[in-house]
Amino acid sequence: MAKIAFTAGRVSAFTCPADKKQAFLWDAITPGLGLRATPKGKSAYIFQGESNGKTVRITIGSPAAWTIEQARTKAREHQRQIDEGRNPAEVKRSTLAAEEAERQHRAAEAEALLQRQAREAVTVSEAWQAYLEERRPHWGARNYADHLKLAQAGGEKRKRMPGAVTTAGPLAELMAMRLLDLTPARVELWAAKEAQTRPARLRLAMRQLKAFLRWCSTQPDYRTTTDAAAASSKKARETAGRMKPKSDVLQREQLAAWFAQVQQLQNPVISAYLQCLLLTGARREELGELRWEDINFRWKGMSLGDKIEGTRQVPFTAYVESLIAALPRRNEWVFSSPASKSGRMVEPSIAHRQACATAGLELTLHGLRRSFGTLSEWLEIPAGVVAQIQGHKPSATAEKHYRVRPLDLLRVHHQRIEAWMLEQAGIEFKPAADSPNLRVVSK
Known part of the structure; x- marks a missing residue:
């Protein structure tokens, strides 16, 4: 294998014959250093040596990127590795793997830094x-x-x-x-x-x-x-501070003043809603979200959304039915509002506060729910009945497991509550003929 001292001219002039896959030129100064050329005109410095009885050939780099002296230095380094009993190819693979691992580690650290900065910037x-x-x-x-x-x-x-x-x-x-x-x-x-x-x-x-x-x-x-x-x-x-329990509630003697002012409200939908809120003891949103499809006029029942059970059935009492039957059917909502984006009444509190102020009362919408439960005690209605109508969670074992009251039984008590409230308010109301269990209430 002929060798010549590498010079810039000899390296640049070296080419591979067209009938060969590759050609080699070896340096006479540095053992193992060679120049490999291909028919396509590409050339590269290489190192070739023997490690553990096997020929090792490693690419150093292109003459365009490596000077002759740099290639000789690299070849000597590979020869020293062989002399030390190490395979230059394996050393190169290990070095490249370590460099790649380091690169990935730095990239991961940079990404982690960006993510941490992004998390810390979240408002x-x-x-x-x-x-x-x-x-x-x-x-x-x-x-x-x-x-x-x-x-x-x-x-x-x-x-x-x-x-x-x-x-x-x-x-x-x-x-x-x-x-x-x-x-x-x-x-x-x-x-x-x-x-x-x-x-x-x-x-x-x-x-x-x-x-x-x-x-x-x-x-x-x-x-x-x-x-x-x-x-x-x-x-x-x-x-x-601590929240003080609210105790706003209508007294029996205040029912007449409250009904009188609420019935005079200019908005009939709000007027009906407020009266129904008191007479059903429902939560404000349960009644506000009532749809026409939730009412069974035949069997006198309403399906209200319930935060405990999801939904619950409550009686559709006579006076409440008369209020709701008189409402316009503009859309799916019973208490509708053409001015609301949702199509239903959203904020009845303002009108209620005005009515209460005129009547000389201080009462919230939730106070109406509280009033239903409180006023029911005048009739000695079973607490479990009132709780079931209002959607309160049973508080005793008997109520949880041994009391399953159908809608008809609830209606018997609920009609009594409604009739008594109307009587105390001085409201004359004649139930429909198909409600034989109801009685006429007069002032």
């Missing part, structure tokens, strides 16, 4: 929107609306109050913060500020914030930047 608002989207199927409309309202930025024009704008919700101040910065100390400062003007709203906001942070602590995208206990510190709880 409370971004996580809050994801929370609402994920939990919305599990909430009622009222609960979802409360979450939106408590976090609203405010400043939007009010539809029903020209010139007025909406107020920012209690949670609005926290929305622009990074989730990472929502610490117990920060929540305590926020709570102290909100407690000065709206402690009741603050308590609701605190409950929602706690649930939100617990949810974040279970999500891969948020758990590393979430302090699940940020809204649970003793100081924050003390600042918010």
